Amino acid sequence: MDSLLPIGELARRTGLSVKTIRAWSDAGLVPPDARTPAGYRRYGAEAAARLELVGTLRELGLDRAAIRAVLARESSPAEAAAVHAEALEVEIRALRRRQAVLTIAARRGSDAAELALLHRLAVLSVEEQGHLVRDFVDAVFGYGLRAPWTAGVVRSLTPELPADADRERIEAWIEWAELARDPEFRALLRSMAEEYETGRTAGGPPRPDPVARVRTVVAPALAAGLAPGDPGAAPVVAAVLACGEAGTLLARLEGMNDPRRDRHQELLARINGWPPPEPLAPVLAWAIEALRQSASVRK
Template sequence: MNELYPIGDVARRTGLSVSAIRFYADEGVVTPTGLTEGGFRQYDVHAIARLELVRTLRDLGASLDDIRQVLAAETTLHDLAATHLRLVEGQLRQFRARRAVLRTIVRQHTTTEQVSLIHKLVSMSDDDRDRLINQFWDFVTEGLDVHPSYPDRLHSQRPRLPEEPSTEQLEAWIELAEIVQDEEFRTAVRDFFRRAFGTEKGKLMATPEMMARAERHRKLLLEARAAQQAGVPADSRQARDIAERVAADAAEFTAALTGEHDPDRARRGIVEFDRNGKAAQWRAKSTGLKLLTRYQSLLATINGTPKPDPDQATAVREWMAAALS
């Protein structure tokens, strides 16, 4: 026998109010299974299950017409869910963008004149972002007397916001878009590159051959960092092997740049590494380098890649120094 339940029991089972159940009945969404002699509505388990589905779909934002179509089998639950999923994802993207704008306004004490600009930046298309970054690197590399492949390499350092960026990624993009349009920032970075590549040695550094060597050395340093972070003891054979290979590669790099091949000097350069040495002092004084590092840090946040970390690099250098000592 199909047991019937009074509307009060149905309300407790479904979590709907009595008035909501009556509303759905009056709208023809889920009608009562039967009536008592006194005219009170009653529902069987099938009707209760339909009411539970109605509640779930309403919580997910479905309209009464959508629900009627599902219950009447005029549309599938899958198709309805897919449609609403697209709507929800679109709303989430908008909310993330709004949150990023609001957090930027609060953090930077943004003026009313800047609000529209920030909103415009966060709403940019991929093409607009590419155009903005190209304009920045065009300005920075204008008149830079180096191999033409090097400016192309710099132009490739661009943000790639994912389809569903986080608030942090959007905030990073807002800041990046602002600084690449800042005249002082652009000029400082341009001057840094002109100083760095204004000599014959600097021009040689920007050739494809030296860039390939630099990339090879970077991968060796990444290997060293992975070992150091994995807890490989500095006095182990593995650590010494890695440090020796880094030193040998550094010697070859220097030889290609200056013509002088001195493996012992390269090893001493690692062993005598000092966190407060000349390199650290130079980095602290170089405004252009600090600004470029900020650009790269924001880029890493946007693209979801590791950020430049001077402290981490120092720890790896000290680990290699201990391995060779």
């Protein structure tokens, strides 16, 4: 027994406390190799290495059952690490969602009802997320609007939240889900889709979309810092007027000039990891002002 170490010496060599070694010993993780007639524990040469392994596994968060399996060679450290890493990933995902909910609630000053709604949206299962997306798409493009041209638009309106999404993506998903559930926002996009469909020729090639034409002619003026009333903007104003009948075009642009539309596109880009979209609101505002000034001049 002279070659065996008392618990105090083992503690000195390993840097662990006597209390910790005694607790792990009582748990069966590092049992003593012998005891003195007085009942004092004695440990063999392998005890220090065993204690180091237990300490490492404990710091990594493995529970006693997993550690005991590794020590008994029922599983390898790599196998135990893989199982624990998977469990941690699930926990981390849940924590990210909680963090996103709390961050939004704190920023908004949410009451209890809104906090509960945010939480419900954050913890939707993959199946529930898919149901919400499909319901949203059907509200916008269903009931006779599933024309061939809608396929690409539907893809551009579909969020795909990754399983390992970070807090920023989860925040974007929660806000997107709120918008997608909003009947007024659904009606807005539905109206835009119907107007676009109306502007197409039945069975023939699509007519140029006036909003897309407006964007094309106005964007350079915006980049150059021109306002609709500036002398140098006259050709751009004329080009806007050529995009459609002034009253009809003005009504359509005013109907589209809703900040929720740009916000929706921004949220989709964040969720799906797309490049940030170019906002349409500045173009619409410029063209609307140009059309209003033109109407005023004609009067």
